[in-house]
Ligand SMILES: Cc1ncc(C[n+]2csc(CCOP(=O)(O)OP(=O)(O)O)c2C)c(N)n1
């Protein structure tokens with residue numbers, strides 16, 4: 063530090079002359095291993111509300127060991143806020159492990175179902191689109207079909223864009239679930 | 254009953270467990286945790302626990318006037334002893350009345366275990382009489398909480414609650430106990446403690462400790478900023494060694510008062526909004542800031558942009574989430590302050606102490622330029638005078654409790670704190686009314702130590718019912734109400750920043766507090782003349798029992814220096830109408 067240089071801190075607490083990394087807002091994927099006990103979900107969800115962090119999606123289910131559940135949480139933020147999210151999550155007593163899969167090589171999937179309006183003329187076209195997305199038609203009526211699509215977020219959203227023209231009557235999405243690629247488990251890879 | 258339980262538990266491993274009610278298992282667990290005092294109020298859902306306490310002669314249960322008071326008393330018990338404070342309440346309103354105290358403990362990192370009654374398990378969720386979802390309600394203001402759904406879980410849960418509450422960063426924990434769980438029989442005993450998702454880190458990383466020592470060696474203008482964490486970790490000796498051996502000046506946060514003796518030449522007193530001018534100049538100018546058990550609260554940092562703008566920051570804290578939360582840490586050290594600062598001291602033994610002669614010279618210039626002063630005009634009673642005199646008349650180990658407001662800041666500024674665990678106040682939450690119940694908790698935790706309370710008229714009135722507790726328990730303390738007939742701190746802001754628009758801050762119809770005290774059975778004095786300060790304080794300190802002094806002060810007195818909210822610490826005002834000291 064050169065003496066007398068007029069330094070300041072940024073509102074984030076970092077000194078202006080130090081490089082502020084990762085200040086841009088992006089999406090982060092956190093995999094959170096928790097004890098499978100009542101109240102854990104509300105502890106985690108409550109934490110996000112209380113600290114004013116935004117959850118994009120949250121998916122939760124039991125793991126291979128019924129004593130644990132795994133939550134995949136997609137959160138919007140920057141490096142500093144997400145660092146705080148991770149630290150605060152770690153402070154929740156029944157949270158066992160928080161893994162950040164954002165920069166890691168992970169497999170990300172979500173499942174969505176779309177109820178798309180159709181008539182005899184458009185039905186074929188919709189089914190063709192579904193086919194090209196390896197999506198399944200899981201219910202069919204005279205005025206609507208229900209299509210199930212699985213994939214990463216981009217794929218699901220691309221499908222949605224394609225069928226929007228026919229009229230989407232209803233949608234439901236599971237939110238993202240993620241696992242680390244390769245031999246190592248998610249809890250070993252994340253940071 | 255208590256005797257048999259004690260015997261059983263001492264020979265736990267050899268003997269077959271006895272069957273007893275859940276409430277008995279609970280009380281047995283409290284004793285295993287070394288609980289000797291608790292504070293509470295009974296009621297329907299907690300009655301089975303009180304029924305066990307009825308026969309007990311080991312735990313002193315102190316009935317309070319309000320559950321909020323029970324929580325504050327438990328907080329003070331922790332601050333004084335370092336052991337968890339325990340409070341009890343019934344379900345519903347009893348439990349919700351604890352919330353302010355729990356939130357207070359959460360903000361100031363005090364270990365308290367709150368045991369609340371709950372409606373019977375089969376009625377939970379039915380909006381039964383006095384049912385409140387205490388687990389849900391207390392979640393955001395506790396470190397952790399438990400709803401015990403099975404009497405067999407009582408021994409393990411009690412053990413875990415105490416462990417979680419008072420390890421790592423201390424905090425409040427709630428044990429919600431349904432009435433049937435208290436009444437049903439169980440023969441469960443505690444098993445080995447296992448909290449998988451919780452493992453506080455006490456040892457600082459050796460590489461960071463080296464880096465810290467290097468930074469200290471190289472610094473020209475180092476400054477230690479010590480907080481409540483340093484006191485809680487019992488690190489005052491280590492902080493003193495670090496400062497004395499290396500010629501490093503020390504400032505503290507509000508909750509850090511007592512972490513470093515204020516009569517030491519290296520002491521700069523408190524930092525921040527009502528900190529000393531010289532501490533605020535020092536932090537603005539320093540090139541190395543060593544934060545020990547602090548959380549860089551906005552009342553201490555002022556505007557972030559101008560906080561320690563030239564400084565490399567070493568941040569030592571037991572809670573990883575505090576590191577770089579508000580102020581970026583260049584050298585982060587997660588660990589127990591006592592061990593980490595001790596390790597840094599060891600590391601410094603092989604290095605040269607920094608040459609801080611010029612820096613200390615600069616600081617003494619600032620001490621002269623921005624002295625702590627007040628004006629004694631005419632016959633007005635000045636709060637600073639009362640507090641200074643109280644300081645003169647009491648020993649260094651005297652415990653000082655306060656309410657919240659101007660009087661609290663004067664108490665921080667005008668009483669010199671020399672020893673850790675002698676300042677007990679509501680810092681993070683700023684809870685008016687904490688003073689009297691904390692005084693009660695402190696006195697019960699340290700019966701042989703002098704305890705005084707510097708309270709405000711508005712604050713005192715919020716928990717005045719606890720005088721009944723003080724009288725019943727025959728507690729010997731002196732409480733001074735710095736009475737300005739105002740919500741003084743609010744009045745000060747209105748005067749300085751809201752064009753003297755005194756919206757709802759005037760308290761013209763207060764009762765005569767000395768008479769209130771007498772009506773409760775305590776002793777009261779009314780002090781209005783500065784000439785009588787000595788005499789009244791002598792009498793009150795001498796009196797064996799709760800003494801209440803209604804000290805009627807100049808209502809226009811303000812707290813200075815002051816860093817206006819939103820300003821940088823370098824923009825403090827020394828008095829009304831002064832521009833203070835913008836560093837150019
Ligand atoms: C429970 C609570 N309510 C409101 C406030 C807001 N507040 C902060 S200081 C203050 C005035 C305190 O008055 P008093 O106790 O007489 O102290 P003084 O400032 O006059 O010394 C108020 C209302 C608070 N801190 N706590």
Ligand SMILES: [Mg+2]
Pocket residue numbers: 658709710711735736737738739740741
């Ligand atoms: Mg007042």
